[in-house]
Amino acid sequence: MSELEKCMETLIVVFHRYAAGDGDKATLTQKEFKKLMETELSGFLAAQKNPNTVNKMMKDLDQNNDKKLDFEEFVALVVGLTIACEATERLRDNKGLKK
Template sequence: ISNLESAMQMLIKTFHKYSGKEGDKYTLSRGELKELLLEELGSYLGVRCDNEAVEKVMNDLDANNDGEVDFTEFIILMGALTVACNDFFLEKTKRGERV
């Protein structure tokens, strides 16, 4: 299995690790999203994940306004965060800093 295939499997497994603890097993509630952000992305986000931050992320992601984040909406978040991380590392590299 390739690294990219492994990464795709990990995204799917991670989503389903948190989805369904509250309500629909195929979506993330606000509480599930907050837990996922804290547990899985805490070091990348680097900030305290408070209710206001979760609300902002939830509102930005919840394209269909159902109050939950489905897998497609979750992948949009992961894509945006990956682009932001790539941009951050490119800037550091351009400035000659070690990554």
């Protein structure tokens, strides 16, 4: 598999791992989403000042308002964060600063 293909597979595997907590691996409940964020994106969470961040993100991502996140809704988060990371990296590079 190529790097990008591995990346795509990892996204699916991680999503299903956390979504399967309640036996339904097609969607993340609020509790499952919290666990995923605390485990997989702990650095991002630690940088947030608002203790309510996970709840707010869940609300923002839940496009169909069923109080669960399906894969499509979850991937929007990953895409959003990846875009932010890329922009930060580019900014850093433009300033000629080392990582």
